[in-house]
Amino acid sequence: MARFGMVIDTRRCVGCMDCVVACQTENDVPIGFSRDWITTEVRGTFPDLTMEIRSERCNHCDNPPCVHCCPTGASHVEPLGRTVQVTANRCIGCKACIAACPYGARFVHPKGYADKCTFCLHRVKDGKDPACVSVCPTHCMTFGDLDDPNGSVGRLLRTRKWHALLPEAGTRPRVFYLT
Amino acid sequence: MLEITTTRHNPGIDPALHVWGWEIPLYLFVGGIVAGMMVLAGYAMLRTAKGEDTKSFFSVQTPLLGFMLLNVGMLALLLDLAHKLYVWAVYLTFEPLSPMSWGSWVLLIVYGVLLVSALIRLPDAWPWLAQRVPVLQNASDWLLARSKLIKALAWTNIVLGVLLGIYTGVLLNTMVARPLWNTSILAPLFLVSGLSAGAAAVHLAARVFPGRPAPKSLIGGALAAMVQHLGPEPPRAQAADSVVRADIGFLAVELLLIGLMVIALLSSTASHAAAASVILGGPYTAIFWIGVVTLGIVVPLALQALELTHRIPHTVVPAVLVLAGGFALRWVLVNAGQASQILQTAAG
Numbered sequence: 001m002a003r004f005g006m007v008i009d010t011r012r013c014v015g016c017m018d019c020v021v022a023c024q025t026e027n028d029v030p031i032g033f034s035r036d037w038i039t040t041e042v043r044g045t046f047p048d049l050t051m052e053i054r055s056e057r058c059n060h061c062d063n064p065p066c067v068h069c070c071p072t073g074a075s076h077v078e079p080l081g082r083t084v085q086v087t088a089n090r091c092i093g094c095k096a097c098i099a100a101c102p103y104g105a106r107f108v109h110p111k112g113y114a115d116k117c118t119f120c121l122h123r124v125k126d127g128k129d130p131a132c133v134s135v136c137p138t139h140c141m142t143f144g145d146l147d148d149p150n151g152s153v154g155r156l157l158r159t160r161k162w163h164a165l166l167p168e169a170g171t172r173p174r175v176f177y178l179t
Numbered sequence: 180m181l182e183i184t185t186t187r188h189n190p191g192i193d194p195a196l197h198v199w200g201w202e203i204p205l206y207l208f209v210g211g212i213v214a215g216m217m218v219l220a221g222y223a224m225l226r227t228a229k230g231e232d233t234k235s236f237f238s239v240q241t242p243l244l245g246f247m248l249l250n251v252g253m254l255a256l257l258l259d260l261a262h263k264l265y266v267w268a269v270y271l272t273f274e275p276l277s278p279m280s281w282g283s284w285v286l287l288i289v290y291g292v293l294l295v296s297a298l299i300r301l302p303d304a305w306p307w308l309a310q311r312v313p314v315l316q317n318a319s320d321w322l323l324a325r326s327k328l329i330k331a332l333a334w335t336n337i338v339l340g341v342l343l344g345i346y347t348g349v350l351l352n353t354m355v356a357r358p359l360w361n362t363s364i365l366a367p368l369f370l371v372s373g374l375s376a377g378a379a380a381v382h383l384a385a386r387v388f389p390g391r392p393a394p395k396s397l398i399g400g401a402l403a404a405m406v407q408h409l410g411p412e413p414p415r416a417q418a419a420d421s422v423v424r425a426d427i428g429f430l431a432v433e434l435l436l437i438g439l440m441v442i443a444l445l446s447s448t449a450s451h452a453a454a455a456s457v458i459l460g461g462p463y464t465a466i467f468w469i470g471v472v473t474l475g476i477v478v479p480l481a482l483q484a485l486e487l488t489h490r491i492p493h494t495v496v497p498a499v500l501v502l503a504g505g506f507a508l509r510w511v512l513v514n515a516g517q518a519s520q521i522l523q524t525a526a527g
Binding site for chain 2: 040073171
């Protein structure tokens with residue numbers, strides 16, 4: 001069974017926000033909300049500075065706290081790619097998943113249910129990349145099956161240095177950032 | 180130095196998480212009171228089963244008052260839901276890892292148990308209804324004649340009360356993403372605070388209309404059934420004293436648990452220590468130490484101790500302070516806890 005994940009090369013990302021716009025267009029994300037976003041992290045004191053630009057989204061964690069706390073099973077692990085998804089007509093809008101997510105990846109859709117990145121599963125089913133990956137002008141994002149030994153994401157993770165977000169939260173996130 | 184900039188600006192999420200307003204603290208507070216009242220009612224019902232104190236306020240009106248209070252809490256809970264029309268989805272499944280799912284099912288059983296418990300003395304407490312619905316009188320007589328059943332009901336009340344009180348704390352502490360809640364002391368703290376608030380609510384209700392005959396009318400009778408002591412005599416001083424004595428114990432344990440919670444947070448990771456700083460110099464310092472600890476615990480503890488030793492007359496002041504403090508505790512923890520987060524490491 002596949003286990004989808006994403007690898008993002010922070011050395012290539014320029015923070016153009018094309019991924020953000022593509023997601024909003026593809027998924028009809030309501031105005032004022034975003035399922036993915038750009039984070040810029042600057043470390044150090046001038047003139048000794050480093051900067052990392054990251055395109056962030058739901059990490060589709062292997063140990064998802066949002067799924068564990070959901071009282072209705074609306075937040076669930078989808079068999080396809082073991083991705084974390086929300087069934088809108090089972091969600092009661094209790095917001096427990098939003099409080100449980102250490103990444104702030106979820107929000108309340110104006111219609112009342114919890115919403116977030118789906119890894120564009122509707123596109124992936126058709127053999128396409130998620131919208132954000134497909135539009136990236138620097139090709140900094142790679143999407144694929146982490147369990148496939150010859151897959152591109154697995155190979156990038158084996159050959160490059162990477163970090164994931166808040167590993168101390170114990171969620172085992174599946175969006176990786178190459179450094 | 181570490182400077183993080185994000186383009187994300189989702190309402191309720193950024194700049195700090197705030198998805199739960201007044202509804203959740205109110206629900207946690209009322210749920211705590213009901214939990215405490217169930218434990219107290221269970222204890223009083225055990226005495227009823229033994230044939231002692233059969234007309235005690237605490238076994239009679241407590242379940243009914245608890246039932247009505249629970250409705251207030253459930254209304255608050257419903258108001259909090261963003262997708263209200265789908266609330267039924269909670270009862271289509273049981274999710275063993277979700278404290279909220281446990282709580283939803285416990286609440287359903289609590290409703291039933293409170294109703295049956297209220298039935299035992301409903302005809303005495305609300306004569307208007309019993310005269311018009313004779314089956315209530317029959318059901319009450321049937322239950323009262325079976326002391327084993329009342330004993331079982333009493334223990335059910337105690338166990339469910341403890342479960343209800345604990346789950347509200349577990350609900351928050353399972354969230355790894357919120358360091359302030361991330362202490363297992365939260366569950367016993369909420370339970371003990373609920374017990375103390377339950378005792379205060381019962382005490383307050385027993386003192387509001389002491390010892391007037393129950394009104395015969397529909398609405399007056401219904402209200403009296405919830406808060407009024409049965410019969411022409413006020414609650415016996417000894418019964419009121421026992422509630423006050425119990426509350427002193429609960430408040431003392433609560434104080435100890437708050438101390439342990441602060442120490443536990445400070446001695447944990449940097450994120451937990453930073454989370455504790457909101458009540459140690461941060462924005463919630465004044466409301467926590469003055470509202471929750473001083474006015475909500477220490478002052479009522481002292482007043483009740485003085486009342487018991489007959490140095491000052493009995494008043495409702497400690498009960499009111501305990502209730503206000505119980506709400507303030509949950510308000511501070513829910514609001515400050517949401518905004519707490521795991522810190523990122525920065526060199527230098």
